[in-house]
Amino acid sequence: AQSVTQLGSHVSVSEGALVLLRCNYSSSVPPYLFWYVQYPNQGLQLLLKYTTGATLVKGINGFEAEFKKSETSFHLTKPSAHMSDAAEYFCAVSHPANQAGTALIFGKGTTLSVSS
């Protein structure tokens, strides 16, 4: 069975500092991986995704993530935090080869706070 673990339910950084949000997955085969962001009182918005090919993927708002199969990780980074990045971030995984179709499995989420 697939699962997603997000280490740290709350991360705080200063404006301009590096953002690192951790995500580890469990899957019997290489999965498809996603990061979503949720701003207060809004739905989830796709930040970036990994399906196949290049393991470093770039998303919106300057975020990127690297798929590391050996570490079963898909950590999200941004070189310089901005106040507008304060939100909740969700890592998600799906199985790429299920004939019936597989829904996303979400992690518990990490709340990012950015201070000035």
Add this chain to the structure above:
Amino acid sequence: DAGVIQSPRHEVTEMGQEVTLRCKPISGHNSLFWYRQTMMRGLELLIYFNNNVPIDDSGMPEDRFSAKMPNASFSTLKIQPSEPRDSAVYFCASSSLRTTGTFYEQYFGPGTRLTVT
């Protein structure tokens, strides 16, 4: 495109009443998902449909919950009777199913905040 549309955005009801949440997926998407989000349990998948057919409803918490998708452009999630523990934000998402059997990314609606008193 208008994106996924959900109504109502907010619903306050008394325990025991019937609640119906509505969702219009993105035109052309053939898969639809209902999620529930609470502080305690995070984001949970309740049920999803492919081509209007329910595929996995194992996340539906009890028989009080039911979902339908009568056509490709409309789905409902009904709770009858409602209870205070059903208070949560309910999200609808839509996607397309690849020929390989997995999905393209999901697009979420703004959610319905349900409060049961």
